[in-house]
Every structure is written in structure tokens, then in C-alpha cells.
Amino acid sequence: MPETNSARGRLAGKVALVAGATRGAGRAMAVELCRAGATVYATGRTTRKRTSEVGRASETIEETAELATEAGREEGGGTGIAVAVDHLEAEQVRDLIARIDREQGRLDILVNDLWGGDHLVGFGKKLWEHDLADTLRVLRLGIDSHLITSACALPLLTRRPGGLLIEVTDGTEESNRNYREPLSYDLAKAAPLRMARALAQETAEYGTTAVCLTPGWLRSEAMLDTYFHVTEENWRDGCATDPHFAISETPAFVGRAVAALAADPDVARWNGQSLSSGGLAQVYGFTDADGSAPDAWRYLAEVQFAGKPADVTGYR
Structure with missing residues (x-):
């Protein structure tokens, strides 16, 4: 069933946890879920008082919650709630889930968008x-x-039938059959695909749906200013560095994919599957912020990795 960019009010009464919502895709997911009416707990390690090892002090979970609440106020009625959590600390995660249970009595949507490792990957090294x-x-x-977040959150998520778990990664199941250099990155980005498939099996008796979702070439804050030295306003200038950057997408695109999944009464049809923002846009009918619908992974396979000249015609 086609969707629009706004699932206004369709998630009213739903409670979501976006784990890793400080910036980029996670922030956009929190905003779009609030826009659709959900109450969203947005977690991360960087606050206005403390900066994580990623070192980007200008992006905080408090700002994410404020942007999410503003979107909810304008459209869907949702509210964003910032909670500082290190998701490698099981006790902090248990406390978070206990708080959600105490304050809301339910958890309907869990988004595992946890990462923060780009600065440690060592691209180009064996x-x-x-x-x-x-x-x-x-x-x-x-x-x-x-793993820690799912282990702590699933008892609450599975309490009611219809829960949705979204594992977020970089790459589809098909693209991750190939080596994603270097080894640490390859393992880190392949694991959520297996987690979604495994948890789809483990939670089936509870009526829970588990999927893995990837954005395309994401124009995150770091991608824009660290790698291409541009802003969102002049992002196309980055194509001078890499012409294939023309297929890139804003974080809002994958955020809208999450909201569309969460609002789909037949979301169980996707159980255990690997999904992409571009692929879901063709099903649900949402677009990116500029009205386009970039199908990045098909483009990467058919154009960039095939060694063809950059040309996004027919791909966005």
C-alpha cells in the first residue's frame, strides 16, 4: 500500500527506542518516528555535557530529542526523550529498559542503530x-x-504481539556477500544481517518482526564535512571528488523507511529480511528530502562497481 512522506498520527500511542540516535541515520529515524506520532527514547553517548570517543561535540542526544519533539508537535504528536546510555554497558541498558517500562509500560519499536567506529576502522590496512x-x-x-541492547530490550518488546526490531547496518545481504574491506568493518556490518535473521526465528512465537535495514550512500554530518568538505546545501560539489556521490541520500530517507515499516500493519511480511531505504521507497512511496528516491545499492552494483561512468539517470 503506497505511503506518503508523513505517516501522520499512525504511530500514536506507540513507544520506540532508537539506540544510537545522536546524529545521522539514528537522529533522522527518531525524528520521523515522532513525526508519525510515536514516543521516542533517543539514546547515545554525546550530550551537552559529555562527548563520546567519536569526538563530534556539536551533535547531541538532547538536540535529537528536541528536533524529534518539534516534528511531533508539527505533525504527529510524538515526543522525543533523550537518555544518555553507553550500550556496551549492560547495566545502563537494563536501567533504560526499566525506565521505559516504568514510564510507558510498553515498547513497540526497537531500532539498533549503534555504531560509532569509523574513526577506528583503519581503512586500507590489513x-x-x-x-x-x-x-x-x-x-x-x-x-x-x-547484542546487549537486544538481550535487555526483547523481554519488553515481545510482551505484546506486533513488536518491531530493526537492525541497522551498511549494506544489503547481497552486497555483504562480497568482502567489505577491512576485516573489522566487514564483520561489524555483516553481523546485524545475521542477527535480524536469527532474532526473526527466536521471536516468532511472540508475534515480533525482526529485519535488517541499510541506508544507501548516506550524507551524514561526518560524510559531508569530514570526507567531502561540503554542506547539505552544496553537497553536489562533492561530486567533483567522487562523481558517484550523486546517488547519495539524506538521513531523512532512511528515517522515512523506518516510519513506513513501523506504520505498516503487514510489516511481518518482511520478517528476517534484508531491506534498503531505496528498495522500501519503491514499495511505500516515500521520497528523500528533495523529492527523489535514490536506489543506491542497485546503482552501486550496476554502475559504480561495474566500472561504468557515473550517471544516476533511472536510479533516483
Whole structure:
């Protein structure tokens, strides 16, 4: 059933946890869920008083909650709630889930968007050339955090039939059959695909749906200013560095994918599957902020990885 960009009010009464909502895709997911009417707990490690190891002090969970609440006030009635949580600390996660239970008595949507490891990956290095402590930290950030959060949250999520668990990664199941250099990144981004498939089986008797979702080439804050030295307003200038950047998408696109999934009464049809923002846009009818619908993973496979000149015609 086609959707619009606004699932206004369709998630009223629903409670969501977006784990890893400080910036980028996680922030957009929190905003779009609030826009659709959900109460959203937005967690992360960077607050206005403390900066995480990622080192981006200008992006905080408090700002995410404020943006989400503003979106909810304008359209769907949702509210954003900021909670400082290190999702590698099981006791902090247990306290978070206990708070959600105490304040809301339910959890309907869990989004595991936990990462924060790009600065440690060591792109271009072989395993034995890379600092071992950094390699293990990448796996902690990209895998252990997801496992800890799901283990703590699933008793509440599965209490009512119809719960939705979204594991977020970089890449589809098809693209992750290939090596995603380097090894630590490959493992960290392949694991959520397996987690979603496994948890779809483990939670089936509770009426829970578990999926894995990837954005396309995400124009996150770090991607824009650190890698391409542009802003969202002049992002196309980044195509001078890499012409394939033309297929990129804003975080709002994958945020709208999450809201569309959460508002779909037949979301169980996706159980255990690997999904992408571009693929879901074709099903639900939402668009990116500029009205386009970039199908990045199809483009990457058919154009960029195939060695063809950059041309997004027919892909957005």
C-alpha cells in the first residue's frame, strides 16, 4: 500500500527506542518516528555535557530529542526523550529498559542503530597492520552493543504481539556477500544481517518482526564535512571528488523507511529480511528530502562497481 512522506498520527500511542540516535541515520529515524506520532527514547553517548570517543561535540542526544519533539508537535504528536546510555554497558541498558517500562509500560519499536567506529576502522590496512585494540573495539561497537541492547530490550518488546526490531547496518545481504574491506568493518556490518535473521526465528512465537535495514550512500554530518568538505546545501560539489556521490541520500530517507515499516500493519511480511531505504521507497512511496528516491545499492552494483561512468539517470 503506497505511503506518503508523513505517516501522520499512525504511530500514536506507540513507544520506540532508537539506540544510537545522536546524529545521522539514528537522529533522522527518531525524528520521523515522532513525526508519525510515536514516543521516542533517543539514546547515545554525546550530550551537552559529555562527548563520546567519536569526538563530534556539536551533535547531541538532547538536540535529537528536541528536533524529534518539534516534528511531533508539527505533525504527529510524538515526543522525543533523550537518555544518555553507553550500550556496551549492560547495566545502563537494563536501567533504560526499566525506565521505559516504568514510564510507558510498553515498547513497540526497537531500532539498533549503534555504531560509532569509523574513526577506528583503519581503512586500507590489513588485519595484521591494524592496531589490534582498535580492531576489537570496532567489533565491540558494531556487534556487542547490538547484542546487549537486544538481550535487555526483547523481554519488553515481545510482551505484546506486533513488536518491531530493526537492525541497522551498511549494506544489503547481497552486497555483504562480497568482502567489505577491512576485516573489522566487514564483520561489524555483516553481523546485524545475521542477527535480524536469527532474532526473526527466536521471536516468532511472540508475534515480533525482526529485519535488517541499510541506508544507501548516506550524507551524514561526518560524510559531508569530514570526507567531502561540503554542506547539505552544496553537497553536489562533492561530486567533483567522487562523481558517484550523486546517488547519495539524506538521513531523512532512511528515517522515512523506518516510519513506513513501523506504520505498516503487514510489516511481518518482511520478517528476517534484508531491506534498503531505496528498495522500501519503491514499495511505500516515500521520497528523500528533495523529492527523489535514490536506489543506491542497485546503482552501486550496476554502475559504480561495474566500472561504468557515473550517471544516476533511472536510479533516483
